[in-house]
Amino acid sequence: MAAASFTAAKFLAPVAARSGGERAPPLPAGASSSSFARTLRRGGAHHPRLRTALAVSSDVLAGNKAAHAAASNPAVTREEALELYEDMVLGRVFEDMCAQMYYRGKMFGFVHLYNGQEAVSTGFIKLLNQADCVVSTYRDHVHALSKGVPPRSVMAELFGKATGCCRGQGGSMHMFSAPHNLLGGFAFIGEGIPVATGAAFAAKYRHEVLKESGPDGLDVTVAFFGDGTCNNGQFFECLNMAQLWKLPIVFVVENNLWAIGMSHLRATSDPEIWKKGPAFGMPGVHVDGMDVLKVREVAKEAIERARRGEGPTLVECETYRFRGHSLADPDELRKPDEKSHYAARDSITALKKYIIEENLATESELKSIEKKIDDIVEEAVEFADASPHPPRSQLLENVFADPKGFGIGPDGKYRCEDPKFTQGTAQV
Amino acid sequence: MLGAARRQLGSGPMLGQVLRRLRPAAAAARGYSAAVKEMNVRDALNSALDEEMSADPSVFLMGEEVGEYQGAYKISKGLLDKYGPDRVLDTPITEAGFTGIGVGAAYHGLRPIVEFMTFNFSMQAIDHIINSAAKSNYMSAGQISVPIVFRGPNGAAAGVGAQHSQCYAAWYAHVPGLKVLTPYSAEDARGLLKAAIRDPDPVIFLENELLYGESFPVSAEVLDSSFCVPIGKAKIEREGKDVTITAYSKMVGYALQAAEVLSKEGISAEVINLRSIRPLDRDAINASVRKTNRLVTVEEGFPQHGIGAEICMSVVEESFEYLDAPVERIAGADVPMPYAANLERMAVPQVDDIVRAAKRACYRAVPVAATA
Structure with missing residues (x-):
């Protein structure tokens, strides 16, 4: 780690001087309280706090056992605990319902479910503001839900209905919601990372050039992606530029150990992904992605760091998906004992146990949350089922923000002025 | 740096050769009547960038060598001094990365101009141009528009071989959601680039390095800062x-x-x-x-x-x-x-x-x- 922090300090200093921080409005105080930041700024080769911040708690990768003790569960209030519990249960119940609906033919194409990884989405996104951005992958339903997109809008999108959050034009792998700053689910490996980095660039630009930031500091972007993506060049390109320009972004690796049927250990020369953060001069953190409170603790620091303008953080969440890669995946390569190992560590069960043991809520209170979520998801299905299919007129809408982009027809008029255009029957 | 040096070797000296090889412009063949002044395509592009950046602070330029080097073909000359490094952004040689960053910035309220040193390198970023830029307005049902310009020299250059010498007009023209512009004269270059920057959709702007040094007569109207050429009109x-x-x-x-x-x-x-x-x-x-x-x-x-x-x-x-x-x-x-x-x-x-x-x-x- 000594080498990593030295590298960071060496390269950060000139960048900080160039990035116009003096001209920009001041960010909230407390910047220097960050252990990451302090370590990076001092370039201290033996700063003890850095080791603490890198809350390594892997139980799969060898050699990290010593760091287990470093991560202790932080306290959460009753309200916070119940919010986390509700969001995680929503993610789980929603996805289980998706599987049912997929097998009943209500949704189609590729459907990738999030079961097992809820602690990551909830642990990060519940700390974000409305103005903060989330960029996701093809496994994006639960990120959308955590960010506040109504379950009925997500379900209707999955049903391909006009009431969906993208009016049925996006689908399972492409959830967008501008009011929630959900900037998309991206279906290609690595594709979302540069887009997220660009959103973070825009936040910094708005702060420094347009002087438009809010009083809380920079808007933060959280980019979610998997272990398989970390072998893709765009990941490395963006770690470099995000740190070079100190962009307000958190790179969150949901390491579920499997890229479809390719084991992470069989695909990656050094499977400890978090180590790639220090290699680019940013903190790299490994966290138990099956423990929402640990995720939340790491997320809080990384998000605050980004908001203060101190740059990106790479967080590797070790998690597991309880289902196949997609609903079409026979899931034959993962060993039963591996599955049962992680099933026993179900993050929702663990949080429930914690809440009851810490007397934050009673079992019946949690039951009533579960009942409420069941009702919400049932209602989402009824809403989606009863919603109309997109009308034909939608076919030609939204290809361009300016429909004159369809050009001029042989009659000399803009094609979008053809009445058949709004009916969706024009030849284009 | 090795990569940058290699590409500079490829493009720098070549530019000079190209300019010398150009035939004298056949000005007589062009039907300009009210010409009051001559302007070359490079200056036309530079002035369009300058005026649009001046008019709208959300417009910024990013790409390889656009800043301190003043542009591999000097199209962005002087812009770094005028607008500073926050708005004239030198990127590493990472087309997939910086193109995606441009697209993400466009998603989130800015109006980026992404320069490809040549359009040949856009092949490394074509996923972002097509999947992230061209399709997002549709996939999001109009919630996420992508006002971005991808520009740079395109087409056959001279003596640079197969990988640096081809025309991408048909490639990008195939894709719904993109606009593809191909200026010829200084008037085209100025008017179309200004229109592209103001357009709410992703625009592929295909320049030609062999035309950069060529001069064309321009009218006072063309030189006016409000001048724009409508997209979609021949x-x-x-x-x-x-x-x-x-x-x-x-x-x-x-x-x-x-x-x-x-x-x-x-x-x-x-x-x-x-x-x-x-x-x-x-x-x-x-x-x-x-x-x-x-x-x-x-x-x-x-x-x-x-x-x-x-x-x-x-x-x-x-x-x-x-x-x-x-x-x-x-x-x-x-x-x-x-x-x-x-x-x-x-x-x-x-x-x-x-x-x-x-x-x-x-x-x-x-x-x-x-x-x-």
Whole structure:
């Protein structure tokens, strides 16, 4: 780690001087309280706090056992605990319902479910503001839900209905919601990372050039992606530029150990992904992605760091998906004992146990949350089922923000002025 | 740095050679009447960037060597000094990364201009251009528009071999959600670039390095900061009655030279500068063909599934009964660009090729040896 922090300090200093921080409005105080930041700024080769911040708690990768003790569960209030519990249960119940609906033919194409990884989405996104951005992958339903997109809008999108959050034009792998700053689910490996980095660039630009930031500091972007993506060049390109320009972004690796049927250990020369953060001069953190409170603790620091303008953080969440890669995946390569190992560590069960043991809520209170979520998801299905299919007129809408982009027809008029255009029957 | 140095070696000295190789501009062939001043394409692009960045603080320029180096082809000269490193952003050599960053910034309220040192390098970023930029407004049902310009030199350069020498007009024109512009003159370059930057959708802006140093007459109107050329409108560069020649980018100049040669042989050619490949001005093309009854399409790119094929189809659909001769297509040879100068010349359309095709369309005898 000594080498990593030295590298960071060496390269950060000139960048900080160039990035116009003096001209920009001041960010909230407390910047220097960050252990990451302090370590990076001092370039201290033996700063003890850095080791603490890198809350390594892997139980799969060898050699990290010593760091287990470093991560202790932080306290959460009753309200916070119940919010986390509700969001995680929503993610789980929603996805289980998706599987049912997929097998009943209500949704189609590729459907990738999030079961097992809820602690990551909830642990990060519940700390974000409305103005903060989330960029996701093809496994994006639960990120959308955590960010506040109504379950009925997500379900209707999955049903391909006009009431969906993208009016049925996006689908399972492409959830967008501008009011929630959900900037998309991206279906290609690595594709979302540069887009997220660009959103973070825009936040910094708005702060420094347009002087438009809010009083809380920079808007933060959280980019979610998997272990398989970390072998893709765009990941490395963006770690470099995000740190070079100190962009307000958190790179969150949901390491579920499997890229479809390719084991992470069989695909990656050094499977400890978090180590790639220090290699680019940013903190790299490994966290138990099956423990929402640990995720939340790491997320809080990384998000605050980004908001203060101190740059990106790479967080590797070790998690597991309880289902196949997609609903079409026979899931034959993962060993039963591996599955049962992680099933026993179900993050929702663990949080429930914690809440009851810490007397934050009673079992019946949690039951009533579960009942409420069941009702919400049932209602989402009824809403989606009863919603109309997109009308034909939608076919030609939204290809361009300016429909004159369809050009001029042989009659000399803009094609979008053809009445058949709004009916969706024009030849284009 | 090795990568940057390598590319500079590829593009820097080449630029000088190219400029020396350029033929004197055939200014007489251009029908500008109220010309008050000359401007080269490089200055036209530079002034358009400058004015639009000045008008809208959400516009910024990013790419390799756009800042301190002043642009690999000096298109962004002076902009770093004027707008600073926050708005004229030198990126590492990472096309996929920085193109995606541009797209993400456009999603989130800015108006980026992404410069590709040449469009050949856009192949490394084509996923972001097509999947992230062109499709997002549709996938998000209009919630996420992507006001971004991807610009840089395109088309056959000189002596740089297959990977650095090809035209991407047809590639990008295939994609719904993109607009593809191909300026020829200084007027085109200024007016279309300003329109592209103001446009709410992703625009592919294909320049040509061999035209950067070429000067064109410009009117006072063109020099006005409010000047814009509408996207999707072609320009009749030269009126004629016997045959229509469509062309874009550098080939417009060749088509004008061909028209000059043809006029000496009694053939009056109408030259259409397409300006916009997508949307394509089908109205202007068909109106011209209905007048001349003959059509020659000219493009630098590969022939198969190209711009000429699309234009031909439009004419077959709309004006078939007006055609008095088969449509002639002049395109680049269907081969990767060769390096040797003689082979390279054979691989891209020449003025003579256009002249011969126009004569064929007019049923004038063409020597057998010249039809190969």
